[in-house]
Amino acid sequence: MISIIQHIQYLITRHDCVVVPGLGAFVARNIGASFAPDGRTMTPPSRELGFNGCITHDDGLLTGSVTRREGVSYECARNAVEQEVELIQRRLRNEGTLTLSRIGTFTLTAHGAIEFTPDTVNPVASLPYCGLGELTLNSLDAPVLESEPVILTQEEAVRHTKRRNPVIGVMKYAASAAVLVGVCLTMLTPISPANVDLASLKPSVISAPAAELDNFMPDESKYAGRTLPLAAPDPEEATATVEPRYYVIVASAASMNEARKYVKYHSTEATPLRILPGEGRYRVYAAAGNDFEAMSAFRTADPEFAAANPNAWVYTRK
Numbered sequence: 001m002i003s004i005i006q007h008i009q010y011l012i013t014r015h016d017c018v019v020v021p022g023l024g025a026f027v028a029r030n031i032g033a034s035f036a037p038d039g040r041t042m043t044p045p046s047r048e049l050g051f052n053g054c055i056t057h058d059d060g061l062l063t064g065s066v067t068r069r070e071g072v073s074y075e076c077a078r079n080a081v082e083q084e085v086e087l088i089q090r091r092l093r094n095e096g097t098l099t100l101s102r103i104g105t106f107t108l109t110a111h112g113a114i115e116f117t118p119d120t121v122n123p124v125a126s127l128p129y130c131g132l133g134e135l136t137l138n139s140l141d142a143p144v145l146e147s148e149p150v151i152l153t154q155e156e157a158v159r160h161t162k163r164r165n166p167v168i169g170v171m172k173y174a175a176s177a178a179v180l181v182g183v184c185l186t187m188l189t190p191i192s193p194a195n196v197d198l199a200s201l202k203p204s205v206i207s208a209p210a211a212e213l214d215n216f217m218p219d220e221s222k223y224a225g226r227t228l229p230l231a232a233p234d235p236e237e238a239t240a241t242v243e244p245r246y247y248v249i250v251a252s253a254a255s256m257n258e259a260r261k262y263v264k265y266h267s268t269e270a271t272p273l274r275i276l277p278g279e280g281r282y283r284v285y286a287a288a289g290n291d292f293e294a295m296s297a298f299r300t301a302d303p304e305f306a307a308a309n310p311n312a313w314v315y316t317r318k
Contacts, residue, residue, distance in 0.1 A: 002072075002080040005100055007065045009124045012049065012103070015254065020062060021078075021311070022085045024114070025055035026103070028125050044132035049104060049125040051116035058311045059252035059281075060262070074265075244288035245317050246295040247276055250309045251284040259284055271305055276315075283315060292316075 004020070011018040012026055019025040026049060033045045058078070066077035092098045092108050099105045104118040118125070250266070250273065253259040259275045259282035266284075267273040276283045286305070287298045292314065299305075299312045306312075 002070055004084045012125055013127045019059050021058035022056055024051055024053040027052055040137045042135040045129050047125045049118040053114050245290050246292050247285040247315045248287040248295050248298050248312055249283045249285050249315045250312045253282045256282050
């Protein structure tokens with residue numbers, strides 16, 4: 001039996017949202033450092049863990065962690081997660097409460113709802129700020145300096161009242177004026193560097209070598225003999241480039257490397273998979289378009305695709 005508790009603990013320390021398919025999602029909220037009302041005590045930053053039972057879809061994060069750690073296939077890891085979630089729900093129904101080590105305690109209410117109380121003794125969510133304590137600032141009082149009166153002798157008083165040589169002052173002003181004139185001449189001298197295109201009303205055309213233009217031509221040999229599932233374009237939008245709004249998502253990864261591995265092992269010639277980065281996630285999708293009903297129907301149109309991706313869902317791009 002593969003336990004998913006350690007995987008959940010590990011993912012909570014590295015992600016703000018960890019979805020347990022069929023159970024809910026653990027959501028971590030970062031709380032910044034703050035001062036107490038006394039203005040002298042500073043509380044360190046921390047993380048507060050919550051639970052949302054409405055988020056139950058499989059985003060692939062927990063299943064991918066089990067796959068990497070246990071060295072099993074993705075399908076085997078998904079079955080193990082489903083069995084563990086079923087065991088957690090059964091124990092919660094029979095016992096009424098269930099405590100997950102260093103995560104928190106689940107309580108089943110009389111109305112059948114699940115309440116979550118985060119662990120406060122040694123929570124795994126606070127590990128990123130482990131070791132930080134309260135800091136008390138001490139006020140600094142400015143030292144009081146007692147100044148003694150300065151009494152000048154007659155000789156020192158005469159030396160301080162002695163006038164400076166006016167010739168030295170004139171020489172200083174002359175030197176400053178010379179430096180200022182030199183800077184002005186340097187700034188006002190026109191400079192015409194070579195090989196510089198100056199402003200002009202005549203348009204200029206820069207031609208690139210033919211060898212460089214060939215590098216930008218698409219390689220048609222890669223697409224020879226392939227049939228791509230392209231939708232017929234709208235005549236009114238023939239001249240505009242519109243990004244798809246709806247995507248049929250089959251997996252979601254935390255890094256581009258994980259998403260590429262999933263595409264490599266699950267993409268087929270009939271249904272090639274693509275990667276959609278955004279919002280800190282790398283989602284793998286099988287189809288995209290601007291018709292929500294068409295994308296919803298795509299999930300079950302092909303029986304083989306529906307059997308291989310039972311948890312596929314439609315993502316709306318903002």
